């Protein structure tokens with residue numbers, strides 16, 4: 001039976017591009033997920049195996065990253081218009097380009113009072129929390145005598161666009177990681193904290209206020225820590241909570257290291273001055289630890305995902 005080729009399109013989907021614009025020590029983020037779909041005179045590619053009309057999907061990916069550097073990302077729409085026009089006007093066989101973009105919005109983390117005196121500003125100029133609510137979780141257990149209350153959150157995404165280094169680690173024959181003296185540090189916080197309240201109904205913590213304060217201290221510690229590893233940042237976040245909230249004795253964090261790799265733009269004659277990053281989703285480093293008030297026994301389960 002004869003067959004014909006119907007509608008077809010191709011391109012690289014979900015190019016995760018993060019552009020940091022540095023205005024002195026004030027940084028701005030644009031964080032996009034860009035999908036390219038091209039169509040045109042592509043019958044031969046499908047029917048005869050000739051790739052003479054095929055602009056590789058790999059090239060469409062490189063174009064997204066190179067354009068982020070060359071033209072910047074003013075808005076998703078402007079960036080999409082630029083890309084679509086480029087593909088259609090620069091390659092004869094390409095007649096139509098569809099650029100789909102998801103944008104993730106970030107807002108600045110407000111600084112603590114002590115730090116604002118120190119830096120003379122109300123927010124940390126390179127620390128961001130992704131917009132959109134985290135999920136708040138809690139687990140309450142009662143055995144007829146004692147209560148155990150564990151609260152927490154998941155999917156709180158944060159980023160420092162500077163003040164993060166990672167070097168001085170073990171190097172064996174499988175180590176290829178380059179030491180980093182100025183990298184992006186980003187994570188999706190999953191945290192649980194245990195209250196020391198067990199039975200006194202008169203002295204119950206104010207759960208709502210406690211949650212807001214814990215989240216605030218956690219974010220401030222993330223923003224204000226000059227990080228030599230995510231492990232060190234995690235410990236600072238936990239101890240800031242224990243030290244500022246007397247109702248909490250134990251904190252556990254599970255922090256995926258959301259890697260941002262600098263894109264090599266040299267092949268296109270462009271210098272990437274810590275501006276354009278590829279935001280990888282997997283694999284990721286996973287850093288987990290419990291921080292305890294001195295003298296207390298750990299009770300938060302190690303595998304928090306069941307919580």
Ligand SMILES: O=c1[nH]c(=O)c2[nH]c(=O)[nH]c2[nH]1
Nearest residue numbers: 166177228229230231257285
């Ligand atoms: O903060 C980090 N901690 C690590 O243990 C680690 N390992 C790695 O490859 N990168 C990083 N970053």
